[in-house]
Amino acid sequence: MSKRPPLKSSVLLGVAKVLPRCRWCYCSPAKFSNGFISLVLNGSKGSFTLVSQQNWPQVHGVPAIQGQLKSVDEDFFVDEIAAEKPSGEGKFLWLQVEKKSTNTDWMIREIAKTIEAKPEQIGYAGLKDRHAVTRQWISLPGFFERKLEQQDHVAGFKILQRERSKQPLKPGMLKGNRFEIRIRQLSAAEGQPELTQNEIEQQLNQKLQKIAAEGFANYFTEQRFGYENIAVAKDFLEKDKPVAQSKQGFYFSVARSLIFNDYLAQRIQRQNWNQCIEADLLLEHETGKQKFAPEIARFAATVAKGKLSPSGPMYGKGEPRAGGQAYSLEKQVISLHSDLAVGLISYGLKMKRRSLRIFAQALSWRFEENDLLLQFELPAGCYATALIRELVDYRSASQQPNDRLASN
Structure with a gap:
């Protein structure tokens, strides 16, 4: 300290x-x-x-609709968009990993334990949320490759790709993130008049069109x-x-x-x-x-x-x-x-x-029964929940006190 x-x-x-x-x-x-x-x-x-933290104002009006976020981890999918691709050769090994119910910090400690490395030897571009299914690249010195040959799946995550590169990953080497999010149980927010499904969809369509145009x-x-x-x-x-x-x-x-x-x-x-x-x-x-x-x-x-x-x-x-x-x-x-x-x-x-x-890039959406499905991309350092809070008054079923290192 x-x-x-x-x-x-x-x-x-x-x-x-x-x-x-x-x-x-x-x-x-x-x-x-x-x-x-x-x-x-x-x-x-x-x-x-x-203004208090609990009451930072929205730019498209206070949501009249509420919904459930992250009822299951699969409702929040994040795919990292790297700033650059691995070169294909070099002394560093890049791994594309998919994890679930774990944050990046925990995953790195587990990988380090498995291959007998120090956590600081493992590089990453950005931290990812615990309560989600996420994909991201990490890097480590190439001499650990032999210890990883039989490790395609470790509890909480799996290795999707292995590539060589001339340099390690460092925080910030990230272009953005691609999101696929499901918001469940859409209904009128507390204190608001009851809404039919058609009215809910109409209101959300209007807000999403404004978000697409105005940010x-x-x-x-x-x-x-x-x-x-x-x-x-x-x-x-x-x-x-x-x-x-x-x-x-x-x-x-x-x-x-x-x-x-x-x-x-x-x-x-x-x-x-x-x-x-x-x-x-x-x-x-x-x-x-x-x-x-x-x-x-x-x-x-x-x-x-x-x-x-x-x-x-x-x-x-x-x-x-x-x-x-x-x-x-x-x-x-x-x-x-x-x-x-x-x-x-x-x-x-x-x-x-x-x-x-x-501005959200490649923003699209559709409704499935009482759920809203969103797809969009954001630059590095921007939060998907900043967009969602403009749409609905959401409750996250998985928010936990120990998520302090989580980032989307």
Whole structure:
């Protein structure tokens, strides 16, 4: 375990540049009601409400339909889209594996145990959910191949392909994921009027058409936050409570994801999550390139077409590069997480950007009796459940407290 590095004066100065002082934000004390935080900033900047995690707003309206997600693992199928294919030769062995009812971390430990390797010798591009059927590539040094010759199936997963490559897999070497999802037991949501099957299908068809055309909010969802991940991240970064070094990166991500989601929620409340505002920092969907937008008129049409989208902070050291109205809102959100922000900077995390809006590729759907079947692709780091929460108020039959490392 490693403790937080001591803060240097230059780091503290960097925080001061981003975090507004109380006299800047005119903040009044936080008010707590029914477990939801409502912090209002008064003054010339206007009112500002921090939305709770349980109530981050949808962009296509609150769902009037509910459904069951992951009744069985086969209801949630994920096929990893690798950023590159194995070269066919080299000193590393790539394996395409299919797993069920296990997360990537557990699978890697089991493979390491089977071939007498260290878990850190096994590479992967992305983590996959436990409660699903998933396919992904992993890599290991080629000299372990002989030990794997008789191992096509180990409890919880099986090996589908074996290929040689010149380099190992590393986190981030991932283009995206392909999803096939079944949502069962569709009905009117609690408190909503009863709906016939035809009415349910009509409402979902309309929403799916809007999602296909306009995209949806690029939230981090429960796979990132779990039951207690936010609390652990706050204890780690705000109170310096020890966390195993192997888990620190995950809790950095939890903290940054919380700040990002709160910023996205503010943009949705202002109805400009998919529009260019003054001095926005935009991201190009195809390339990921950043574009500063000092003039709204210059970029408004390109944003409306979905080629560019506004971005939000994945907080860390460095200037946000957004300005004007966009930067002002970022500072307000970050100020509400000032202890987390200081912790992230003290560990040397660098500022990154994430698109507020995402589009599902190859989106298709059909109905089977009382179920909705979805097929679509998302870029790496985007969550299928962020799309699903726009459609239905869902309950996951398999959500467990120990799923903290799961990611779709």
